[in-house]
Amino acid sequence: MHRRDVIRGLSAGLVAGGIAAPFVSRAAAQSGKTLVFGGSVPLSGAAAETGLNVNNGYITAVDYLNEHGGVEIGGEKYQLKLSLFDDASDPSRAVTLIQRQLDEGTQFFLGSFGSNIVLPTAAVVERAGKLMVQTGGGSDQIFTKGYKNIFGMYPRASRQTRSTPEFFKGLKPEPRSISVVLTNDAFSKTSAQGMVNDCKAAGFEVLGTYELPEKVTDVSSVLAAIRAKTPDILACVTHDQDSLLIARQMIATGTNVKLLLQELGPQLASYRESLGKYAEGICVHTYWEPDAPFKGKFFPTAAKFAEYYHSKFTRPITYHVAGAAACIVTYILAMQDAKSTEPAKVRDALAKADYETFYGRIKFTPDGDGDPLLMGPSMAQVQKGKLELVFPENARTAPTIYPVPPWDKKA
Amino acid sequence: MNLILQTLADGLVLGGIYALAAVGFSLIFGVMQVINLSHGVIVVIGAYLALILSRLLAVDPLLTIPLVMAALFVFGYAYQRWLVQLAVERSSLLASMLLTFGVALMLRNILVWIFSPDFKTISPPYAFVHFHLGELTFDLVRVSALATSLVLLCLLAAALHWTRFGRIVRATAQQNLAARLCGVDARHVYALTFGVSAAFAGASGIAIGMVLPFAPPDEAFWTLNAFVVVTLGGVGSPAGALVGGLLLGIVNTLTAQYVGPAFPNATMFLILVLMLLVRPSGLLGNAFSPSR
Structure with a gap:
């Protein structure tokens, strides 16, 4: 074999590998039944303090569910995976990150923290027909634009x-x-x-x-x-x-x-x-305290959630941690109701959601924000x-x- | 009447802090024409150092000023001598701007890595004490920050005016070639100036940390603030920084009180644009310009 043939062969292999790599990894992920949740969180920048809490909430839920054997949806077992990136508290950077994940085929999104970031990212996700369940944005503007695929854990701000x-x-x-x-x-x-x-x-x-x-x-x-x-x-x-x-x-x-x-x-x-x-x-x-009397599937009580969180993190717990974990729990409950991971079916299940969870009762208004009576704040x-x-x-x-x-x- | 006086008094106190936070930026710009975009992060590093030292040594945060200034002087000297100077010599002043911007980003993320993104506060025992002068209310911690600021600015002005070091800095800034012909090591002088500027930025960080909660992302604000103060007051002198800072502080509080609390930033930038149009060298002009 000539050296030129070797180079040609290697080049072809590399090109083919490069092109095929995303498909290979996706196929492998699907055969391993992995559910990927994408999104961005502010791990640096002005919103990072609470952003870190939100991120820890996502990690807590995913780790807990995976450690307990994953979740069963429509008769099949899934492991969960987070694909979150630091948006540096910058809305334009967050939009770029979300768009890239949409291009890569991510179907289910979690929210960043701060209405100024959630607002533009929600618009991108809605336009692409994918889903977002978020605990970071309460501004009315997120819920009054007629979006069908965006759900929030808080009632709208007003x-x-x-x-x-x-x-x-x-x-x-x-x-x-x-x-x-x-x-x-x-x-x-x-x-x-x-x-x-x-x-x-x-x-x-x-x-x-x-x-x-x-x-x-x-x-x-x-x-x-x-x-x-x-x-x-x-x-x-x-x-x-x-x-x-x-x-x-x-x-x-x-x-x-x-x-x-x-x-x-x-x-x-x-x-x-x-x-x-x-x-x-x-x-x-x-919106939540560790001694709240809430019970539900997966995390049996609010106190158990807090206990598991403290076994993983030394950072004090806040309601943003629980709200973030509740986003993932809500997604899974909706998928189980829909017996599918198809976004349209999951969306319909989310719209009908009425779940008792460790975070409290979760029910969305037709506009996607939390029901003000059930999900409103305590003092x-x-x-x-x-x-x-x-x-x-x-x-x-x-x-x-x-x-x-x-x-x-x-x- | 009382409200006007209270607003003016609050503006002066705030302005004093702005002035100290900007004087280092002003000095570097005046002497080297380098726009140091990492100025704000040095301010924030000063606040973190004071927080650590005051807890470690169990002393008043203001007593950590010499240590913080010494540490940041060394940092500033090394930073200029082995990074900024190289960028200026090998490329251009623009390169130094890009370099300092990059360093600011790196240092900001290192601070997040070390201290977490959580905001911190420095709380001396008198942090929540206030006193009255007539019917005016003064917050002791802000007044002590203002006093610190005035003392440090006066010391810097005196050092620049009456010491050998000051004469050399002024000479190098005014006529670099002539100074070098007289035997001045310009690189060393530039590095010393940068060190002094970093030391003053660090000292202002202590005052700011006592007054405001701080976190790494705040650095961008303090760089921008320094830029506005210098544009208002003039480049290169503590007096210019003081005039710019006090003016900015008063404009801030007057706007907040009589136009609306949402508008100080808008007014600040309006004045910045007007100054750039009408008197680009600032109210007191460039302290080092006459010999250029």
């Missing part, structure tokens, strides 16, 4: 605070006024608008609505305005880092209200550690450094502290 006025009304002495602080992003704006509308409808006086830029470095002007016109309740529909900044500046400037509610932030152990005893009494909406309050459920009554683990003592009394 409905998330629907039960909040009822909580306020249960406080003694009953508060009369509220001010709302929000940041200029898709989630905060719609959620804050919902909060304002709900509170006005319930008869509360809204003293002020303060919109901050997306990147906040100082809230002294807003706090000066709040000190000049102090509401009973201050609600901050802001993200983790901004919530902490607001709380720290409130303490440092002696800006007191009877109750501080922050939509995101206090659910993180790092937030509570940073404020120490000053965190006492701050309220936060939460938690920081008490002795940990979160206690204070509303609704039937889930309460501790009475609400109200009015919360002024900051200098907590020192």
